[in-house]
Amino acid sequence: MLSRRATNTYLKSEEFLMKSFMKCYADPYCQQTNQDGMVNLGTAINQLCEDIISEKLNETGIFEHQPSWQHYFGLNGTPDFLQTLADFLTRKFTNDEDPLSKENIRVVNGVSSSLEALAWSLCDPGDIILTALPTYSRFFADMQ
DSSP: OOOHHHIIIIISSOOHHHHHHHHHHHSBOBTTTBTTSBOOOSSOOGGGGHHHHHHHHHTTOSSOOOGGGGSOGGGTOOHHHHHHHHHHHHHHHHTTSSOOOGGGOOOOSSHHHHHHHHHHHHOOTTOOOOOOSSOOTTHHHHHO
16 A cells, blocks of 8 residues: 555656656757757756767677666666566566566665655655664664
């Protein structure tokens, strides 16, 4: 069961920033090909240096960097990464019997971010979280 704030934020209406981001992403401005397109001024994007970053990351030949990886993609990771992760988890944990949908996966950048996202989604202000000891050493600092 989701917290009241998570339900009100995510289930009752589309979040303003993501709705606007997706409009800009679907119709980007380009001086040569789409002068009626939109310019995203609502999020920090590395478009101004995509070519420099791509060149640097491709220099070693370890992998082929995609400039689109520098964008937010719903704050969860790129669609191809989410699909690959869903396929892997389906094979690993369900033997391909119960496919996991990429729409049900949230990827964050560490344990602290995971704990914050879980607490925000599952608990309302004033709720208490019980944890067994020993536990992750940053748990108490992350939850304060």
